[in-house]
Amino acid sequence: MQRRLILCAVAVVHITFSAPVGADMTKKELQDMYCAYLNAEGYSAALDQEGDIRFVYPVEGRKFYFYIIIYADDQRCFQIAAVNFWEINSEEEWRKALIAASTVSCNTWVVKVSVDTAQKTVNFSAEMLLVKPEDFTQVFDTMLSFMAESMLDFAAQMGERIP
Numbered sequence: 001m002q003r004r005l006i007l008c009a010v011a012v013v014h015i016t017f018s019a020p021v022g023a024d025m026t027k028k029e030l031q032d033m034y035c036a037y038l039n040a041e042g043y044s045a046a047l048d049q050e051g052d053i054r055f056v057y058p059v060e061g062r063k064f065y066f067y068i069i070i071y072a073d074d075q076r077c078f079q080i081a082a083v084n085f086w087e088i089n090s091e092e093e094w095r096k097a098l099i100a101a102s103t104v105s106c107n108t109w110v111v112k113v114s115v116d117t118a119q120k121t122v123n124f125s126a127e128m129l130l131v132k133p134e135d136f137t138q139v140f141d142t143m144l145s146f147m148a149e150s151m152l153d154f155a156a157q158m159g160e161r162i163p
Contacts, residue, residue, distance in 0.1 A: 025133055026049060027072040034068050037137060059148045066147065075133045079125060080143050085151055086122035086158070088115070093158070097122055098156035104150050110143060111150040124151055 025033070034053045038045035043055040053068040064082060073079040088094045094115070101113035110126045121144060126143040130136060 010033075025072075025077060030070055030072060030075065030133060031155045033133065034070075034136075038068075038142075053163055057144060058149065059152065064148060064151060066144070076129045076131070077127065078130050078139070079142075080134070080147060081126075081128045082123040082124040082147060082151060084119070085124055086154065088120040088122065094120070096158060100154050103157060106152045107153070108146055108150045111146050113150060113154060122154065 009153065027107055031047060031051065033054065035045045035047070038053065038055050043057065045053050045055040048054045048067065052070050054067055055068070057064045064085075067081045067083065069079040069081055073080070086097065088097055094117070097115050101115050103113065105113045110128070112125045112127070114123050114125070115121075116123060124147055126147050127149055128136075130139075
């Protein structure tokens with residue numbers, strides 16, 4: 001029993017410290033890798049002012065705008081974000097958005113929905129920790145699908161159907 005525990009501890013330490021935690025790629029290399037993948041898959045990808053990748057994803061006849069957030073200092077982090085998805089125009093809509101955001105966040109794996117009270121908008125984010133930055137291709141479609149489903153669910157809970 002003790003031997004098994006020691007072997008498990010050694011395996012955990014090995015796995016933990018064998019994963020890259022630093023910056024193996026430059027920010028430019030990350031940007032190029034993400035843009036090349038997105039463009040090859042048919043998404044229109046471009047760099048924004050902050051160096052993150054903006055792309056368009058069509059869902060049910062509407063265009064959703066997403067960002068891949070670049071984490072050059074900790075490349076294990078991979079994040080897709082949809083900022084300013086929903087504008088809040090009243091106190092009643094704000095209350096409704098809080099409930100819808102909480103419900104959608106609870107019902108969906110990976111996706112977080114946040115209400116930005118200062119900006120009066122609703123944002124969506126899906127985040128993963130990867131062993132290598134190149135591994136994003138293995139989770140990208142699923143993350144994007146979860147994001148789109150969450151956004152449609154949020155809109156439905158707000159009482160609006162996205163055209």
